Structure formats: C-alpha cells, structure tokens
Amino acid sequence: MRFELMLPHMIKTAIEKNWPVVLPLGVLEYHGEHLAVGMDTLAVVKTLDILEREMDIVILPPFYYGASSYVVEPPEGRGSLHVGAQVLFPFAQEMFTGLLRIGFRNIHFFIHHQTENFTVGMPTDLAFKFAARQAIFAFLEKERGEGWWGRAEMADYYARQKGGNDPFNWIKGHPLMTDETIRNYPFDHAGVGETSLMLALCPEAVDMEHLSAETWYTRDAAGASIELGMKGRDLVLAHMRNVLGPGAL
Numbered sequence: 001m002r003f004e005l006m007l008p009h010m011i012k013t014a015i016e017k018n019w020p021v022v023l024p025l026g027v028l029e030y031h032g033e034h035l036a037v038g039m040d041t042l043a044v045v046k047t048l049d050i051l052e053r054e055m056d057i058v059i060l061p062p063f064y065y066g067a068s069s070y071v072v073e074p075p076e077g078r079g080s081l082h083v084g085a086q087v088l089f090p091f092a093q094e095m096f097t098g099l100l101r102i103g104f105r106n107i108h109f110f111i112h113h114q115t116e117n118f119t120v121g122m123p124t125d126l127a128f129k130f131a132a133r134q135a136i137f138a139f140l141e142k143e144r145g146e147g148w149w150g151r152a153e154m155a156d157y158y159a160r161q162k163g164g165n166d167p168f169n170w171i172k173g174h175p176l177m178t179d180e181t182i183r184n185y186p187f188d189h190a191g192v193g194e195t196s197l198m199l200a201l202c203p204e205a206v207d208m209e210h211l212s213a214e215t216w217y218t219r220d221a222a223g224a225s226i227e228l229g230m231k232g233r234d235l236v237l238a239h240m241r242n243v244l245g246p247g248a249l
C-alpha cells in the first residue's frame with residue numbers, strides 16, 4: 001500500500017495490525033555511462049513493488065536525496081547529487097518523529113548505497129540510524145516523562161527486548177543486501193551485479209549500448225544478464241520477507 005494513497009481508515013488499520021511501514025532510502029549517483037543515476041534507490045523501490053503484492057506493507061514515498069558523495073566521479077554533467085549527512089540528520093529525525101506521532105511502531109528503511117559494510121555504516125545510513133534513535137528517545141521522554149526506563153513497570157525490559165517488544169525496535173534500518181546475500185551475489189558499483197539487478201527489475205534504467213570499459217568499476221558489466229539479476233532480486237526478496245514478515249523480531 002502506498003502511504004500517499006491511503007485514507008485515514010486504512011492508516012488506522014495499518015497501525016492496529018502493526019503493518020511494516022517502509023522507507024526506500026537512497027541517492028542519485030553516477031553509475032557509469034550505461035546505468036541510470038537512480039540505480040541504488042530504484043533497486044529498493046522495485047523490490048518493494050514486488051513484495052507489496054504478497055504482504056501487507058505501507059510503502060512511504062522514496063527518499064532519493066541522500067549523501068551520494070563524489071568519490072566515484074565529479075558531478076558536472078554526470079548527475080551525482082550529493083546532500084550532506086549533517087543536513088539529512090535533522091530532516092530524518094523530524095520525519096521519524098512524524099511517523100511515530102501518526103502511531104506507527106513498525107518502521108523500517110532499506111538502503112543499497114555504500115552498504116558493503118553496513119555494521120560500521122556510511123554517511124546516509126548513519127544519519128538515518130542516528131536520527132531514528134534520537135527520535136525514539138525524544139518521543140518516549142515526551143510521552144512518558146524523564147525516568148521512564150527506571151520505573152517498576154519496566155523491570156522486564158531485557159526480557160521484552162529479547163522477544164522483540166522494545167521501543168528501540170520501532171525504527172530499523174536494513175541494507176538491501178546482507179552479508180549473506182553478498183556471499184552469493186556480486187556486490188559492486190555499476191558492475192555486473194548492479195547492472196544485472198537493473199536488467200531484471202527496471203530495464204528502462206539500463207542501456208548496454210552506452211557501456212564503457214574505461215572505468216574499472218564498469219568493466220565486468222558486459223557480463224550482466226537478466227538471469228543473474230533475477231537471482232539477486234530473489235535473494236533480496238527473501239531477506240525482506242525475513243525482516244518484515246510476521247515472525248521478524
């Protein structure tokens with residue numbers, strides 16, 4: 001379900017049933033001469049489109065304006081659009097606070113950009129993770145007052161945390177591809193992995209006639225195929241079902 005298309009009675013149902021509310025998070029970044037600049041975000045958007053057909057989820061309008069950085073190429077004429085993490089942080093904090101105010105308690109974001117080492121983090125995901133934490137702390141303090149954690153009714157906090165019922169789980173960030181996925185699928189920038197994924201998910205974002213072998217990171221993209229992309233798509237979908245499905249903590 002698209003959040004922007006929902007009526008209030010549907011929003012109330014989503015809150016009541018605790019449906020996952022998912023933000024596709026990404027960037028606009030140069031991906032060689034043969035791939036669209038929205039690749040990293042489109043990969044999230046298009047897999048969620050598939051998941052939406054089989055699961056009750058609320059999909060927020062995607063956020064494309066992350067910190068792409070200019071490490072791959074300078075932006076002039078190439079399209080990387082960088083917004084610094086220091087600006088993303090206050091934006092994301094307000095946005096998460098707004099979602100908590102609506103009543104959502106099962107909020108997630110998925111990101112593909114620079115997620116090869118998600119545990120350590122990179123500017124865009126760190127800004128959103130930090131913002132999520134700050135939003136939850138501030139929200140709880142406003143709702144419950146200072147000292148809420150130390151009160152007697154919180155004595156089972158650690159037990160509840162083990163069961164997944166912990167307010168700090170209200171907002172969670174995920175890489176599109178887990179370490180496990182990366183062991184089974186090539187993780188790259190505009191190489192065979194990303195190009196195949198786009199061929200399978202969003203062919204209008206690929207034009208192999210423009211592929212250039214001049215840059216090291218695009219060199220193996222010539223070997224891209226829809227079949228490989230479908231394998232990546234299925235791995236990503238399995239991971240999404242795992243973290244968003246009814247049994248997920």
Ligand SMILES: [Zn+2]
Nearest residue numbers: 039040189190
């Ligand atoms: Zn990418």
